[in-house]
Amino acid sequence: MTSLRRALIALAIAAFAIGVASAALVLTSDHQSSRGLVVALILLAGWGFSGTGLFAWYQRPASSIGPLMTAIGFTWFLQGLQASEDSVIFALGILGSALPYAILIQLLVTFPTGRIETAFQRALIVLAYVDTTILQLAWMVFTDPTKEDGCRGCPESPILISSNSTLSGIFETIQVLIAIPAVAATIVYVFLHWKRSDRRDRRVLSPVLLTGAIAFGFLFVQLVLDQSGLPETAVTVAFIAGVMAFSGLPFAFLVGLLRLRIGRDEEIRTALTAENRQLTAELEAKVAELRASRTRIVEAGYEERRRVERDLHDGAQQRLVALTMSLRLVRGKLASDPDGAAELLDEAMEELGQATAELRELARGIHPAVLSDRGLGAALSGLADRSPIPVEILETPSQRLPESVESATYFVIAEALTNVARYADADAATIRVSRVDGTVEVEVRDDGVGGADPTAGTGLRGLEDRVAALEGRLAVDSPRGEGTTVLARIPCG
Amino acid sequence: MPTSVLIVDDHPSFRLSARRMLEADGYTVVGEAEDGAAALEAVRELDPDLVLLDIQLPDLDGFEVAARLGAAGERTAIVLTSTRERSDFGEEIAVSPARGFVTKGELSGEAIAALIG
Numbered sequence: 001m002t003s004l005r006r007a008l009i010a011l012a013i014a015a016f017a018i019g020v021a022s023a024a025l026v027l028t029s030d031h032q033s034s035r036g037l038v039v040a041l042i043l044l045a046g047w048g049f050s051g052t053g054l055f056a057w058y059q060r061p062a063s064s065i066g067p068l069m070t071a072i073g074f075t076w077f078l079q080g081l082q083a084s085e086d087s088v089i090f091a092l093g094i095l096g097s098a099l100p101y102a103i104l105i106q107l108l109v110t111f112p113t114g115r116i117e118t119a120f121q122r123a124l125i126v127l128a129y130v131d132t133t134i135l136q137l138a139w140m141v142f143t144d145p146t147k148e149d150g151c152r153g154c155p156e157s158p159i160l161i162s163s164n165s166t167l168s169g170i171f172e173t174i175q176v177l178i179a180i181p182a183v184a185a186t187i188v189y190v191f192l193h194w195k196r197s198d199r200r201d202r203r204v205l206s207p208v209l210l211t212g213a214i215a216f217g218f219l220f221v222q223l224v225l226d227q228s229g230l231p232e233t234a235v236t237v238a239f240i241a242g243v244m245a246f247s248g249l250p251f252a253f254l255v256g257l258l259r260l261r262i263g264r265d266e267e268i269r270t271a272l273t274a275e276n277r278q279l280t281a282e283l284e285a286k287v288a289e290l291r292a293s294r295t296r297i298v299e300a301g302y303e304e305r306r307r308v309e310r311d312l313h314d315g316a317q318q319r320l321v322a323l324t325m326s327l328r329l330v331r332g333k334l335a336s337d338p339d340g341a342a343e344l345l346d347e348a349m350e351e352l353g354q355a356t357a358e359l360r361e362l363a364r365g366i367h368p369a370v371l372s373d374r375g376l377g378a379a380l381s382g383l384a385d386r387s388p389i390p391v392e393i394l395e396t397p398s399q400r401l402p403e404s405v406e407s408a409t410y411f412v413i414a415e416a417l418t419n420v421a422r423y424a425d426a427d428a429a430t431i432r433v434s435r436v437d438g439t440v441e442v443e444v445r446d447d448g449v450g451g452a453d454p455t456a457g458t459g460l461r462g463l464e465d466r467v468a469a470l471e472g473r474l475a476v477d478s479p480r481g482e483g484t485t486v487l488a489r490i491p492c493g
Numbered sequence: 494m495p496t497s498v499l500i501v502d503d504h505p506s507f508r509l510s511a512r513r514m515l516e517a518d519g520y521t522v523v524g525e526a527e528d529g530a531a532a533l534e535a536v537r538e539l540d541p542d543l544v545l546l547d548i549q550l551p552d553l554d555g556f557e558v559a560a561r562l563g564a565a566g567e568r569t570a571i572v573l574t575s576t577r578e579r580s581d582f583g584e585e586i587a588v589s590p591a592r593g594f595v596t597k598g599e600l601s602g603e604a605i606a607a608l609i610g
Contacts (some may be wrong), residue, residue, distance in 0.1 A: 080610070111528060114594040270603055313549075313576060314504075317576045318504045318507055318576065319506060320508070321507060321510075321576055321597040322504075322506040324597075324598055325507075325510040325511065325513070325514050326510055327596075328511075328514065328601065329513055329514055329517055332517055333517075343514075351506065351590055419502060
């Protein structure tokens with residue numbers, strides 16, 4: 001269980017306990033009237049807000065909506081403290097009695113993000129807190145609660161400095177003069193926010209704003225009625241109605257949050273679907289490319305084998321056949337014409353030498369033995385020696401490379417040099433093989449006529465495939481008249 | 494009278510070896526051709542008793558040349574040859590107007606004589 005969960009469970013238990021304690025205080029109070037109604041109102045709003053607040057906090061730990069709702073619930077329970085006989089607890093109850101409304105103002109103007117974003121929001125919220133705490137304290141300093149109607153049996157206020165009805169009245173008036181516009185401003189701000197929102201956001205805001213408006217509407221009415229001196233009953237009715245609406249708020253917030261989550265889920269789903277579609281398209285393109293490359297490689301393999309068969313047939317095989325016939329002749333002539341036989345044998349040995357050379361060349365074309373035995377440096381020297389134009393080897397790696405990489409490097413260079421000899425009309429060429437971090441760089445440069453087109457001949461295409469199969473890249477830079485550079489980069493672990 | 498032979502093959506080394514072998518066995522080599530077209534021309538001109546015909550030629554293959562010679566009513570006997578083996582050609586040898594086939598590795602005067610009777 002995470003520490004947040006532990007904390008929220010602890011808070012839930014605390015909320016329950018405090019609610020019960022608060023209710024107990026009210027029920028056992030000497031000076032509290034309408035005890036049943038008061039308990040109902042305290043528990044309804046207190047547990048409503050703390051319960052839904054803790055749930056919202058759990059759902060969205062990063063947002064301040066959950067904590068704010070929970071705070072409203074907890075501070076609402078402070079109302080019950082007013083029923084206490086203990087003067088300190090009683091005073092605390094009065095001090096904190098308007099605090100829930102200030103928190104509610106913060107909640108309403110920042111719903112659903114929970115973030116204070118504009119200066120107006122900040123000003124309104126600060127004003128609300130000042131009004132309900134500092135000014136409340138100031139008022140209490142000069143107010144004797146026992147002089148209020150309905151509070152004859154109340155305990156003495158411990159923070160009463162001197163009962164001064166003028167100052168008391170002044171602070172109370174200031175409070176009301178701030179409260180009424182603040183509440184009105186909250187209602188208007190919230191309505192404008194709703195109006196500015198698109199249909200989707202309105203679905204989230206509507207339940208909250210409606211319920212909040214109703215609750216504050218009643219609060220507004222209660223504040224006005226209170227000042228107007230109308231009968232107690234009217235004020236009380238307005239108060240009760242307000243609290244009922246207030247108690248409905250947590251559930252309205254919850255509905256809003258759930259709608260938000262559903263909306264967000266849909267957003268996420270849409271975004272994921274679009275991303276999924278794009279990734280699938282990219283994947284399909286990549287698969288098609290790989291398939292084409294693989295086909296080319298396989299066909300290149302067939303082509304290679306046909307070439308080998310042709311080379312064997314036309315070259316070595318013919319020579320061996322001729323040799324067989326010559327040897328048969330030699331046998332026939334051994335007795336009758338030894339000199340003729342000797343001459344034939346000389347010719348036969350020459351044929352054999354040529355056949356062997358051809359086979360050697362063919363084998364090199366398949367896989368040069370010197371590459372496996374002695375490495376890239378030796379194999380490249382051989383290529384350079386056999387090249388019809390001068391080839392200088394600028395750099396070769398000091399250590400052996402993986403076999404597939406050495407093989408690909410060798411064939412890239414061999415093919416590049418073949419092209420140089422055939423098409424480039426160059427005076428000289430250079431070879432450079434270097435290992436940089438995890439990549440082998442292969443460069444063959446010549447000073448010929450340039451203008452090479454890698455898409456034209458299959459030689460370079462086959463090399464591209466061979467290099468790509470190792471996750472490498474081949475590039476040909478061949479501006480006309482400026483020579484050709486073949487550059488391959490092959491990852492090398 | 495010694496049998497006159499036209500050797501048809503695109504490999505000069507083989508033509509040389511075949512000439513030597515045939516001459517050693519008593520044949521008279523009257524000409525050489527290195528492709529199908531030259532072979533048909535040479536048969537018309539030289540009228541040899543025998544054509545030693547390689548199957549793998551650069552233009553027409555040996556079977557085609559044999560078929561044309563047969564169709565033209567030429568009297569010359571044809572022996573097909575190749576570095577490959579008989580089994581590589583399936584039915585084609587049987588349906589060809591040639592007298593038979595000898596793989597180059599086993600080519601000799603006797604083998605040819607056995608085919609042309």
